[in-house]
Amino acid sequence: xxxxxxxxxxxxxRAARKAASERAVxxxxxxxxxxxxxxxxxxxxxxxxxxxxxxxWYSLRSQNLLRPGEDMFVGLSNYVDIAQxxxxxxxxxxxxxxxxxxxxVAMILGIVLALLLDRPFFGRSVARTMxxxxxxxxxxxxxxxxxxxxLNPTYGLFNxxxxxxxIEAVDWTxxxxxxxxxxxxxxxWTPFMMLLVLAGLQAQPKDVLxxxxxxxxxxxxxxxxxxxxxxxxxxxxxxxxxxxxxxNTFDQIYLMTAGGPGTASANLPFYxxxxxxxxxxIGQAAAMGVVVVIATIIVASAALxxxxxxxxxxx
Amino acid sequence: xxxxxRAYRRRTTGGVLTTLTWLLALAFFFPVxxxxxxxxxxxxxxxxxxxxxxxxxxxxxxxAVIEGGSAAYVGNSAIATGVSTVLVLLLGIPAAYALxxxxxxxxxxxxxxxxxxxxxxxxxVIVPIYVVAGQLKVLDNIWTLVVLYTAxxxxxxxxxxxxxxLEVPGEVLxxxxxxxxxxxxxxxSVLIPMVAPGIAATALICVIFAWNEFFFALxxxxxxxxxxxxxxxxxxxxxxxxxxxxxxxALLASLPVIIAGWVAQKQLVRGLSMGAIx
Numbered sequence: 001x002x003x004x005x006x007x008x009x010x011x012x013x014r015a016a017r018k019a020a021s022e023r024a025v026x027x028x029x030x031x032x033x034x035x036x037x038x039x040x041x042x043x044x045x046x047x048x049x050x051x052x053x054x055x056x057w058y059s060l061r062s063q064n065l066l067r068p069g070e071d072m073f074v075g076l077s078n079y080v081d082i083a084q085x086x087x088x089x090x091x092x093x094x095x096x097x098x099x100x101x102x103x104x105v106a107m108i109l110g111i112v113l114a115l116l117l118d119r120p121f122f123g124r125s126v127a128r129t130m131x132x133x134x135x136x137x138x139x140x141x142x143x144x145x146x147x148x149x150x151l152n153p154t155y156g157l158f159n160x161x162x163x164x165x166x167i168e169a170v171d172w173t174x175x176x177x178x179x180x181x182x183x184x185x186x187x188x189w190t191p192f193m194m195l196l197v198l199a200g201l202q203a204q205p206k207d208v209l210x211x212x213x214x215x216x217x218x219x220x221x222x223x224x225x226x227x228x229x230x231x232x233x234x235x236x237x238x239x240x241x242x243x244x245x246x247x248n249t250f251d252q253i254y255l256m257t258a259g260g261p262g263t264a265s266a267n268l269p270f271y272x273x274x275x276x277x278x279x280x281x282i283g284q285a286a287a288m289g290v291v292v293v294i295a296t297i298i299v300a301s302a303a304l305x306x307x308x309x310x311x312x313x314x315x
Numbered sequence: 316x317x318x319x320x321r322a323y324r325r326r327t328t329g330g331v332l333t334t335l336t337w338l339l340a341l342a343f344f345f346p347v348x349x350x351x352x353x354x355x356x357x358x359x360x361x362x363x364x365x366x367x368x369x370x371x372x373x374x375x376x377x378x379a380v381i382e383g384g385s386a387a388y389v390g391n392s393a394i395a396t397g398v399s400t401v402l403v404l405l406l407g408i409p410a411a412y413a414l415x416x417x418x419x420x421x422x423x424x425x426x427x428x429x430x431x432x433x434x435x436x437x438x439x440v441i442v443p444i445y446v447v448a449g450q451l452k453v454l455d456n457i458w459t460l461v462v463l464y465t466a467x468x469x470x471x472x473x474x475x476x477x478x479x480x481l482e483v484p485g486e487v488l489x490x491x492x493x494x495x496x497x498x499x500x501x502x503x504s505v506l507i508p509m510v511a512p513g514i515a516a517t518a519l520i521c522v523i524f525a526w527n528e529f530f531f532a533l534x535x536x537x538x539x540x541x542x543x544x545x546x547x548x549x550x551x552x553x554x555x556x557x558x559x560x561x562x563x564x565a566l567l568a569s570l571p572v573i574i575a576g577w578v579a580q581k582q583l584v585r586g587l588s589m590g591a592i593x
Contacts, residue, residue, distance in 0.1 A: 033419045036409030040469060041425070043406060047466035048432040054443035116336040121329070127336055129577055130344035136576035137347060138527045140544040141565035144551060145350045148558055155364045155558075157349065187346065192587060199584045199592045237588060244434050251529045255548065269438040269530075276442050277534060289439030300434035304427060 052293070058286035065280035078287035087263050088288065091271040095247060097178060098267055102185040102249075103242040107235065109186070110193025117194070118201040128198075135191035143255035146184040147173055151256075177257040177265035184252050189245075193238045200234030201227070240303035247296070268292050347573075354563035361559035376563035380550075385564070388546040391457050395532075395542055396525040399464035403521050404514060406465070407472030412502070414473065415480035416488060426477070429470040430589065437530055445534060457540040463531050468521040471589055475520065478590030479513030480506070516582030523572050543568045 062074045082088050117128055137145070150157050153171040163169065172180040204227065212222045250269045253259055259266030259274065266274070268288065276285035353361050355372035414422050444463070445454070453459045483506060491501045507514070529544040536545060547564050550557075576583060584592055 030420065033413055033417050035413070037413035037419055037425065040406040040410035040473060041428075044429065044432055044466060044469055047462060048435060048440070051440040051443040051447070052435065054447070055439055058442060058446075113336075113339060116332060116339070119329075119332065121333040121336065123337070127340040129580065130340040132576065132580060132583070133344055133347050133573060136523070136569070136573045137350075138544060138547075138565070138569045138572065140527075140529050140547050141350070141569045144547060144561055144565050145346055148551075149349060149353060149562065150346060152362075155362045155366070157366055160364065160366055187343070190343070195584045196588060196592060199588075203593075234592070237591060241588065248436055248438070250438075251544075254533075255551070269436065272438040273441070273534075276445070282442055282446070286442050289436070289442065292436050293439045296434055296436055297431075300431065303434070304430060 055286045055289050058282050059290050061283050063282040065282060074283070078283045079291070081284060082287055082291060087266075087271065088268075091259075091263060091266045091268050094178065094265060095267040095269075098181060098185070098249060099243055099247045101178075101182050102189055102246050103239055105182070105186045106189040106242065107193045107197075107239055109190045110195075110238070111197050111231075111235070113190065113194045114197035114201055117198055131194060132191040134187050135189070135195075137188070139188065139251040140255065142184055142188055143252045146180070146187070146252075147256040151180055151183075173257050174261055177260065181249075181252050181256055181265055184256065185246065185249065189242060193242065196234050196238040196241075197231060200231045204230055240299075243299060244296075244303060247299075350562045351566055353559055354566045356559045358557055358559050361562070376560045377567070379560055380564045380567060385543075385546055385567075388541055388543050391460075391536075391540055392526060392542040394457050395460040395464055395528075396522055398461045399468065399525050400518050400521040402461070402465040403468045403472045404518060407469055407517070408476055408507075408514070410469075410473050411476035411480055412506070415477045416483070416506070426474065429473050432466075433470045441530070441534055444531075448535060454535060455537040455540045457536075459535055460528075460531060460540065460542070463535075464521075464525040464528060467528070468524055471520060471524075471586065472517045474589040474591075475517045475586055476510070476513060476590075478585070478593075479510040479516075483509050512582075516579065516586055519575055519579050519582055520586030522575060526572055 059078055060073060060075060061071060062078070063071045113131060117124065117131070121127075134142070148156070151159075151172040153159060153169055156172075158172065159169040170176070208226060209222065212226055217225075247267075248269055249267060250273065253265060253267060253270045254273075257265045259270045263271065269292075272285050272288045272292070275281045275288065279285075354376055355374070356367060356370055357373060357375065360367040360370050413419050414425060419425065448454045448456075448459055487505060487509070488501065491505045527544065528542075529548075532542045532545050533548070536542065541549075547561070547568055550561055550564050
């Protein structure tokens with residue numbers, strides 16, 4: 001996203017004021033102001049941008065750590081291979097299913113829970129504390145908990161509970177691997193969505209709600225025409241932040257299913273990890289990384305535009 | 316409908332909603348409670364079918380975890396988390412200052428750059444980081460994780476701290492400059508005390524992410540620099556299904572962040588939204 005887009009978003013009035021203040025800042029003053037920023041900026045460029053440039057370089061080479069002699073420039077052939085790699089397509093699709101599935105279900109549950117929490121009742125802060133806990137459990141521990149304690153085919157709690165209703169035991173992580181992963185992910189991310197939506201509910205202007213009730217609007221009417229439009233930007237923010245975080249999911253897949261059976265439940269991060277650290281195929285893995293970054297930039301620029309627009313990043 | 320029936324109906328609906336809320340809260344909390352309960356069982360009780368609901372709690376599993384050489388892992392996690400959080404604050408607070416109180420030009424471009432690094436998938440950079448770290452002989456070195464965790468959390472800290480700086484009233488800064496206070500003094504004696512709660516909130520978020528991080532730790536450490544999440548995974552694979560012990564390790568590993576998150580619930584939202592939501 002370019003400066004001009006952001007300026008447009010910020011509104012022309014602010015842009016004009018900014019231009020005026022920029023002229024006023026003298027050169028020496030400019031460097032005095034930049035001074036505190038530079039260490040963080042330079043550090044971030046070195047640690048995050050340089051490796052990515054190296055990734056692009058690797059993606060144009062045929063390099064396998066097990067065969068060091070064969071390192072050579074191959075142009076775009078790694079990308080051609082990826083385009084023909086059906087496993088890549090499958091894991092890309094799994095990424096989409098896992099990410100969107102998790103974010104949407106977690107958001108719906110999060111909205112329901114936030115609405116329930118946004119009213120006074122006995123023990124409300126205890127209930128809220130219990131509800132945010134899944135998000136605080138270490139993801140590695142979450143994976144262990146779900147794959148072994150809850151979903152294990154022989155002594156997992158889930159099958160025992162299903163057994164009470166006469167349903168046969170299911171080997172969740174190998175029969176329905178993606179659903180098993182989604183259960184753990186939704187459990188973990190629902191509190192995140194709930195917190196964002198709850199913050200939105202609590203930021204509602206109380207006088208507007210009172211006016212609505214004085215005007216005789218029922219609770220459903222008030223929800224539809226005041227609360228929901230107000231919540232929109234919070235929901236959008238939650239969905240987009242959720243996508244950015246969840247698309248990188250690795251821990252749960254590594255520990256619950258190892259991407260299996262076969263590659264049935266592997267997402268892109270896991271597949272790239274496999275190619276790089278189990279296959280030592282650096283060129284291919286790097287090229288996949290570049291493709292993922294391009295896809296992410298498309299989603300992320302939408303996310304950023306939204307954050308800038310909704311939450312007014314002020315100059 | 317009379318006022319009395321309406322009030323009665325409202326009370327009943329309220330009761331139903333409260334019950335529903337509690338049922339959902341218990342359902343979401345149940346897996347954590349089950350993990351905690353399992354940690355206090357003997358192995359035979361942990362993996363029984365049907366599940367064991369009533370048992371005499373034992374501390375055997377915790378003892379086994381603590382005495383089984385977990386100290387080195389905890390030490391590594393503490394260094395990676397603690398040092399990276401301090402570095403993030405040292406780099407991030409001045410940067411946030413330069414993006415809010417006395418802003419540089421093109422503030423939104425710089426903010427955009429910081430946040431965009433957060434959106435870069437980690438898998439896309441792991442390969443060169445691994446290869447370069449190998450060449451520099453810093454694989455399996457805790458300081459490699461310190462540097463990476465600092466970079467991972469710095470954008471969040473810059474955004475968060477900026478949102479706190481923007482809340483400092485302009486008059487306070489003017490008063491300080493009229494009094495002739497220089498930059499360092501203004502920072503130290505006026506700004507930092509005013510945004511102290513923000514610094515605490517930022518540190519909390521950084522601690523949560525660094526403590527729980529697994530992907531870098533898995534790929535860049537082996538025996539010397541391995542952190543707590545790696546310990547849990549190696550417990551899981553090397554000892555097979557010692558479920559009770561695994562649950563004890565998972566519980567101990569999660570406890571610091573769970574407690575920190577419980578204590579600082581309010582700041583959590585602000586941190587997770589990078590300061591966008593107050």
